[in-house]
Amino acid sequence: MRFLEEYRDRRWAQRYARLIARTVTRPWTLMEVCGGQTHAIVRFGIDELLPDEITLVHGPGCPVCVTPVEILDKALYLAAQPGVIFCSFGDMLRVPGSQGDLLRVKAQGADVRIVYSPLDAVRLAQRYPDREVVFFAVGFETTAPANALAVRQAHALGLKNFSLLVAHVLVPPAMEAILRSPANRVQGFLAAGHVCTVMGYEEYRPLARRYRVPIVVTGFEPLDLLQGIYLCVRQLEEERFEVENQYARSVRPKGNREAQRLIREVFEVVPRKWRGMGELPRSGLGLRAPYRQYDAEHKFALYSSGSDEPEDCIAGLVLQGIKKPPDCPAFGTRCTPEHPLGAPMVSSEGACAAYYRYRRRPSEGHGRREEVSASE
Amino acid sequence: MGRLLEGIVSALGGPPLEHRHDGAVLALPLEGGDRAAFTTDSYVVSPLFFPGGDIGKLAVYGTVNDLAMCGARPAYLSVGMILEEGLPWETLERVVESLREAADRAGVYIVTGDTKVVDKGKGDGLFLNTAGLGIVPSGVEVRPSEVRPGDVVLLSGDLGRHGIAILATREGLEFETAIESDCAPLHEPVLRLLAEGVEVHCMRDLTRGGLASALLEIAQSTQLHIEIEETAIPVRPEVQAACELLGLDPLYVANEGRWVTFVPEGEAERALTLLRDYPVSAEACAIGRVLPASEALGGLVTLRTAIGTTRTVDWLSGEQLPRIC
Numbered sequence: 001m002r003f004l005e006e007y008r009d010r011r012w013a014q015r016y017a018r019l020i021a022r023t024v025t026r027p028w029t030l031m032e033v034c035g036g037q038t039h040a041i042v043r044f045g046i047d048e049l050l051p052d053e054i055t056l057v058h059g060p061g062c063p064v065c066v067t068p069v070e071i072l073d074k075a076l077y078l079a080a081q082p083g084v085i086f087c088s089f090g091d092m093l094r095v096p097g098s099q100g101d102l103l104r105v106k107a108q109g110a111d112v113r114i115v116y117s118p119l120d121a122v123r124l125a126q127r128y129p130d131r132e133v134v135f136f137a138v139g140f141e142t143t144a145p146a147n148a149l150a151v152r153q154a155h156a157l158g159l160k161n162f163s164l165l166v167a168h169v170l171v172p173p174a175m176e177a178i179l180r181s182p183a184n185r186v187q188g189f190l191a192a193g194h195v196c197t198v199m200g201y202e203e204y205r206p207l208a209r210r211y212r213v214p215i216v217v218t219g220f221e222p223l224d225l226l227q228g229i230y231l232c233v234r235q236l237e238e239e240r241f242e243v244e245n246q247y248a249r250s251v252r253p254k255g256n257r258e259a260q261r262l263i264r265e266v267f268e269v270v271p272r273k274w275r276g277m278g279e280l281p282r283s284g285l286g287l288r289a290p291y292r293q294y295d296a297e298h299k300f301a302l303y304s305s306g307s308d309e310p311e312d313c314i315a316g317l318v319l320q321g322i323k324k325p326p327d328c329p330a331f332g333t334r335c336t337p338e339h340p341l342g343a344p345m346v347s348s349e350g351a352c353a354a355y356y357r358y359r360r361r362p363s364e365g366h367g368r369r370e371e372v373s374a375s376e
Numbered sequence: 377m378g379r380l381l382e383g384i385v386s387a388l389g390g391p392p393l394e395h396r397h398d399g400a401v402l403a404l405p406l407e408g409g410d411r412a413a414f415t416t417d418s419y420v421v422s423p424l425f426f427p428g429g430d431i432g433k434l435a436v437y438g439t440v441n442d443l444a445m446c447g448a449r450p451a452y453l454s455v456g457m458i459l460e461e462g463l464p465w466e467t468l469e470r471v472v473e474s475l476r477e478a479a480d481r482a483g484v485y486i487v488t489g490d491t492k493v494v495d496k497g498k499g500d501g502l503f504l505n506t507a508g509l510g511i512v513p514s515g516v517e518v519r520p521s522e523v524r525p526g527d528v529v530l531l532s533g534d535l536g537r538h539g540i541a542i543l544a545t546r547e548g549l550e551f552e553t554a555i556e557s558d559c560a561p562l563h564e565p566v567l568r569l570l571a572e573g574v575e576v577h578c579m580r581d582l583t584r585g586g587l588a589s590a591l592l593e594i595a596q597s598t599q600l601h602i603e604i605e606e607t608a609i610p611v612r613p614e615v616q617a618a619c620e621l622l623g624l625d626p627l628y629v630a631n632e633g634r635w636v637t638f639v640p641e642g643e644a645e646r647a648l649t650l651l652r653d654y655p656v657s658a659e660a661c662a663i664g665r666v667l668p669a670s671e672a673l674g675g676l677v678t679l680r681t682a683i684g685t686t687r688t689v690d691w692l693s694g695e696q697l698p699r700i701c
Contacts, residue, residue, distance in 0.1 A: 004616065005682075010607075013683035045685030090697030091623070114697065116547055116622075222683045337693035348623045348697070358687045 007221030016226035017049040028236050029055045029185045031321045034192035035062030035349025036220050042354040044222045057321030060174045061192045063139040064347035068275045071167045072097030073305040078134050079110045087121040088136040090114045094346040098307035118150035125162035134296050137164040141195045145259035148266035151294050163296040171195050173283035179211040183322050188232040190218040193247035200255030204243045212241045219247040276316015313342035325355040387472045388486045400487035409514025413448035416507035426545045428556030432474030437561045439508040440482045444563035445579045447518035448510030455489040460499035482561040520597045522577040525668040528644040530637040532657040534610040539629035540618045553614040560633035565654040574647045581635040588627040588689050591677045601673040604664030605680050628692045
């Protein structure tokens with residue numbers, strides 16, 4: 001496949017690994033921000049190619065993982081209402097709320113549908129005018145433009161039966177929260193390439209300056225990651241703290257202006273609660289007043305369950321790079337993909353899921369949920 | 377009901393079915409040392425028709441292939457149908473026609489069957505079950521316990537087309553190139569290997585759970601270590617692209633016309649040459665080998681990645697669900 005095999009070339013990977021080893025003179029801890037990057041690192045064993053001095057810790061860039069339990073509870077409540085068609089991307093379905101997950105609500109007869117685009121949900125609202133269609137708008141800056149477009153389209157069509165349960169979050173405030181934390185150990189960032197494709201990377205410059213931390217915008221293939229790590233280590237060794245763009249084949253300094261315009265038109269910046277990290281100021285997106293009628297929380301007068309993730313789940317520490325999944329006493333024992341304590345164990349971008357899938361000795365046979373589910 | 381049965385029997389009818397008895401009375405052509413293989417599978421695919429196949433073909437080839445994986449020559453099939461009230465006649469006729477065509481192509485007789493109609497809402501259009509009987513020739517011992525350290529793992533062709541074709545049709549996803557299911561009967565190349573005396577230790581078709589699950593089953597039942605090479609595993613560019621986009625791993629995507637064969641190293645080249653004679657296995661290749669069971673690695677499947685590192689291949693938890701971004 002074009003633009004894939006090239007970035008998985010064994011000789012180039014070994015060459016970059018040697019280059020990194022020659023550059024490094026002391027220990028450094030780097031964080032890859034995005035869960036897609038975490039999975040590539042663990043799946044391809046990129047950390048195994050690195051010299052011992054370099055520690056990779058995994059960041060908060062998994063939208064499923066950072067969605068707090070109380071929003072999950074709202075999703076579960078809405079999905080169970082008669083007349084509601086609840087639409088979600090697939091990997092949200094196994095994430096536990098305080099009372100089960102969307103798959104369980106679906107097994108109990110709720111109309112929960114996996115969609116591939118928020119526009120599919122708009123089409124469902126057109127097709128079923130007597131049903132309420134709710135789309136679970138989860139994600140970072142990457143999914144926000146399409147979700148904004150869906151709201152605009154529903155508005156243009158005059159749909160009264162379409163709404164979003166909004167859980168949008170923003171990357172830079174989370175990075176800043178990590179840097180400000182007294183427990184922080186991150187010395188350099190690999191920023192999320194796809195978020196920067198939309199947003200550009202100008203907003204990272206003040207962060208790099210203020211916290212004296214190199215930020216390298218990085219892609220998702222093995223060679224992208226190795227090159228991103230190399231650029232980051234080189235800056236650290238040379239005591240430079242700049243924003244660099246490794247993912248130039250996709251990312252422009254100012255990003256995608258049209259997409260940003262769409263986001264700004266429909267959404268405004270709001271405070272948002274993150275799983276295990278609490279409420280962060282100016283860290284999320286909510287619908288602007290003219291689009292309030294498409295806000296499911298408003299429309300269905302939802303109130304917060306106030307629930308948090310279970311106490312023995314260390315998702316918050318994992319998402320801030322303070323702990324790694326195998327450091328968790330519940331990892332692989334009380335917390336498995338079949339019986340997760342927290343979202344990082346079930347999301348396709350979750351750090352715990354990556355370690356469970358690629359680093360653990362597979363158990364004999366499959367685990368099992370409590371009731372028969374369509375996903376068996 | 378009478379009309380339903382009449383239509384199906386006359387469309388499918390081989391000799392034993394024509395007797396309209398409660399069951400088929402069969403003479404099995406067994407010679408000294410031959411054994412019968414018997415298998416069953418149910419088919420609940422949605423949509424019923426998809427690029428490269430339909431539920432009828434799946435139901436025949438799926439069971440024929442399960443027999444072939446035992447080293448059996450497929451002989452007889454049964455077909456059970458569960459129809460949901462309101463299923464259009466035309467749909468049923470198309471499926472029955474497809475069952476007949478597939479049975480003809482695979483050289484098997486449909487000798488007994490059953491239909492039930494359930495209330496609207498209690499089924500999803502049409503469910504099928506087939507059971508199959510086949511003959512395993514004397515001397516053929518094809519099963520996981522025959523796998524030995526040093527065996528080479530042969531894969532019959534590219535991975536993932538069936539699963540992606542179904543997903544794309546069901547969800548209305550459009551890709552630049554239409555992806556067709558690989559749904560096909562596999563008994564001809566399999567029987568050829570056996571007829572030519574290739575020392576086949578084990579075979580497994582790569583249906584639900586894909587290549588990864590099939591290899592894991594064999595590794596765990598033998599407690600041997602199977603090592604495969606990522607770059608040796610063929611995946612078509614359009615399937616790879618769809619998987620990248622949806623966050624799916626082709627190692628776990630279902631196939632309906634792919635299987636792995638375990639043979640001793642000395643037999644691998646000859647087996648590949650024979651397999652490549654057939655369109656369904658024209659791209660057969662070696663993807664890995666079986667290593668002795670060591671304390672640490674017995675029962676494991678490991679993968680040498682494209683960049684030269686090694687990781688374990690784990691069971692999938694449930695089905696793969698497409699990701700957010």
